[in-house]
Amino acid sequence: MNTKAQAIRLGVDRGVREFRHSMGSSDQFYNVFTGLAALTVLWFQRDSSVDGSDISLAALTLPSLLGMGMVFGALVGPAGQLSTNREDGTLLRAKAVPNGMVGYLVGRTVQTSLDSLTGLLIVLVPGLFLVNVLSDAGVGGVLRLFAVLALGMVSMLPWGAVAGSITKSPGGAMGITMLPMMGLVAISGIFYPITAMPGWLQGVAQVFPVYWAAHGARASLLPDAAAVAEIGGTWRIMEMIGVLGVWAVVGFLLAPTILRRMARRESGSDMEQRRQAAMQRVR
Template sequence: MSGAPAAPPARAAAPLPSIAATGWSRGLLETKTFFRERDAVVFTFAFPIVLQVVFGSIFRGAVPGTEISFAQLYTAGLIGAAVMGASFQNLGIGIAVDRDDGTLRRLAGTPLPHGAYFTGKVLNVLLVALLDVVILLALGVLMYDLKLPDELFRWATFAWVFVLGITGSALLGIAASGLPRSAKSASAVISLPFVVLQFISGVFVPFTQLPEWLITIASVFPLKWMCQGFRSVFLGDAGAALELTGSYELDRAALVLGAWVAGGLILCLTTFRWKGRRDG
């Protein structure tokens, strides 16, 4: 007596890709999308270069009392501004646009891990920031006789300032992406405070020419400490005399930047929204 045909064995469900794998794929997609937007590419890379050339051409010669040229001083500061621009500004605007056009809402309804979306964004930010730094340093060396450090500890300082600075700025950008009401207002809402922050953080205007209350405000935010850290790397001991305290205060810079990493993470976890205000 023959029995009923045996049911085929159930196939095991294929394991989902890891966050690292999907994050890498998202990073490639974000990078391809970024470089296809020619206007954004030109602005991101050309803006700090134009400022470097303009300020280097207007303010010639050495800073009084030092052998450091104004162009070298601006180059070191613009590196900090470029790193924060690539992270805070690009993420703040980009995520606001993704939220407004429904991209975030659609991604939230897919099996894509939420962490993969942010990993992809951060990978793109890292690439853009590193390219910005390399270009500014190359111009500084070729046009303004900027000396690259030959001491290992100064490159180590560059590494931790870069990592803490870009991490804190990226988290701040993710948190700030919820402020714009729409994609149209994102650029103004995110870019305006960043531009103001550059003027009060020692990027364009020396601290010695700023009122004390503006210095106090700038000291709260990461950009001042990023620029100060990068000046310590590329200007060395000679540049310390240009700081308000006669020192780069690297221990305090590490403390403030680390606090922004922790604070930015808390802000992101408590305020980030996948839906826009119009989505309910």
């Protein structure tokens, strides 16, 4: 087995172990908290209908939350983890091992995927008791849903790595990912039809993956009648694939270069400065 293949295998193993460790940490508390918040929204929306159809607003919101959650986790999770690992010396140690950065990035990808899947199930499983969106979707709809969610994750993972590379602290990484993401969630038709937004905000939302991942999730699970709440009154699958694909391709072209530059700049003295700054924040 060559060193790169060995690094990938070790990265997968590390990602699984770190995910298991995170099951008892505050990370899963965050997943549970946000899941309960989402289910509360669905509970209050269950008796409201989308204008022009008999589709409940909760049925529109549930797949939207799944798409949004996958994109959100793929950006914010790696950004916070990478910036934390720069601070505690994990990246410096990975840099010193042959193909260590390959193994590190594989591990981050595996952990992020498992964390995102856990958050998805926390919303989806109880949500199905509040909203029946699978009766018309069938097995094909569920498979399309997971394909959309995988594409949504891939579209944001490299950008999470970029955000973690260019910031100097975990707080900075959260600031440049969570705040813009929360703004995009507000205008992307997650909790109400996007057609209720002003036209210029609809245009802004369509530039970013949040709207398209949620749109694809809705198209996967909801009947054609639900498209009345979409821009143009139709499901735009090819546009969704195109936008998410462009974000993924550009991200994977930029991320390796930025990560290599960041890794080259890593040194023991820089790590110690960040560690001291972190200790000052704690005090």
